[in-house]
Amino acid sequence: MARYSPSVQNLISKLGSLPGIGGKSAQRLAFHILSMSDEEVKDLANSITEAHRLTVRCSSCQNFTDSDPCPICSDPKRDRSVVCVVETPRDVATFERMREYNGLYHVLHGVYSPVSGKSMNDITLSELIARLQKDQEIKEVIVATNQTAEGQATALYISRLLGPSGIKVTRLASGLPMGSDIEYIDDLTLANALKGRTEI
């Protein structure tokens, strides 16, 4: 019962497979793309291909970057004794926007979530451990995973894993709403949670 031509249907389903894009939005985007000029469509397609081609994961913090190590890891003004562990590159952007944090990051690219089939091997935990073993400068790891059951489980797992290492493991202060994603927390609340972080 295809309502659209196969090529349009294909575009809608590709757009609809992106996170946060429901069926209605996918249709709206598809018809917007169809109404664009050839030149605009080429520009859009090129920007997707180029961003994808030029972007790699920083070999140190695992964040997306077009230079390895990334600008944050290679910035001599950053405090190299503290690493903030976050779930996504968007969380790095949130912390940077706040301007209260001057340490380094580690991007897990997900969270331990047995329900959605994500194991510890699907996130960059082994890269974190290898990094901590190699880099003796790191004295504290702030686990800033989201305030969700999965985020908490991941934080506890990391703290247990690092227990014998002597590295201090802290968690953002409680008071952040349960179930909240770091990226939606306002700067002031996040800054306070960072200041009031506690050892776990």
Ligand SMILES: [Zn+2]
């Ligand atoms: Zn980096």
